[in-house]
Amino acid sequence: KAGVTQTPRYLIKTRGQQVTLSCSPISGHRSVSWYQQTPGQGLQFLFEYFSETQRNKGNFPGRFSGRQFSNSRSEMNVSTLELGDSALYLCASSLVGVYAKDNEQFFGPGTRLTVL
Amino acid sequence: QKEVEQNSGPLSVPEGAIASLNCTYSDRVSQSFFWYRQYSGKSPELIMSIYSNGDKEDGRFTAQLNKASQYVSLLIRDSQPSDSATYLCAVNALRAGSYQLTFGKGTKLSVIP
Numbered sequence: 001k002a003g004v005t006q007t008p009r010y011l012i013k014t015r016g017q018q019v020t021l022s023c024s025p026i027s028g029h030r031s032v033s034w035y036q037q038t039p040g041q042g043l044q045f046l047f048e049y050f051s052e053t054q055r056n057k058g059n060f061p062g063r064f065s066g067r068q069f070s071n072s073r074s075e076m077n078v079s080t081l082e083l084g085d086s087a088l089y090l091c092a093s094s095l096v097g098v099y100a101k102d103n104e105q106f107f108g109p110g111t112r113l114t115v116l
Numbered sequence: 117q118k119e120v121e122q123n124s125g126p127l128s129v130p131e132g133a134i135a136s137l138n139c140t141y142s143d144r145v146s147q148s149f150f151w152y153r154q155y156s157g158k159s160p161e162l163i164m165s166i167y168s169n170g171d172k173e174d175g176r177f178t179a180q181l182n183k184a185s186q187y188v189s190l191l192i193r194d195s196q197p198s199d200s201a202t203y204l205c206a207v208n209a210l211r212a213g214s215y216q217l218t219f220g221k222g223t224k225l226s227v228i229p
Binding site for chain 1 (some may be wrong): 143147148150158159160161162165168204208211212213214215216217218219220221223
């Protein structure tokens with residue numbers, strides 16, 4: 001079974017621009033979560049989508065948004081980019097079910113965003 | 117603030133030794149506990165999950181959970197240079213109808229040949 005895929009793998013943008021990142025979950029997985037990873041803050045939760053609905057949101061400004069499509073693929077958007085948005089953006093998918101193991105999260109390779 | 121704490125390291129162990137990684141968490145409603153391994157420049161890889169008190173063994177890895185002490189650990193036996201990576205402890209809790217994973221900042225492990 002193919003793993004989580006993310007595109008693009010690398011992005012370079014300038015301040016003020018916007019960016020859209022894409023994530024395709026493992027086949028059959030219905031939940032997609034997004035994380036930002038920086039050396040100083042570690043892995044921080046952005047938001048989680050299930051059945052095209054945002055179920056949870058982390059403590060990030062409204063410039064960070066996302067959506068999920070009917071095939072469970074997800075996108076996240078960052079508008080008005082700031083230098084501090086430079087980070088590795090990771091998505092993770094999970095099956096979602098009644099068993100604890102169904103909620104294990106598996107990560108994609110990430111998108112490395114550099115804001116100049 | 118729900119927190120997961122780990123020693124940042126680096127933790128250096130000689131090849132063949134046991135590496136012991138520790139993690140504490142603050143949210144008592146936490147239900148599932150995970151260890152991820154992250155090589156430099158790569159994404160986190162799930163290596164162990166544990167859901168109930170006690171030990172869980174998988175090959176050279178043993179995860180230990182003590183909910184009363186809010187403590188999770190990972191033991192790596194017969195450490196190999198290929199185990200050199202950052203190990204992330206993660207805790208899952210049910211919030212607003214869905215599970216939210218909170219990560220520690222990771223412990224960097226270096227296995228010396």
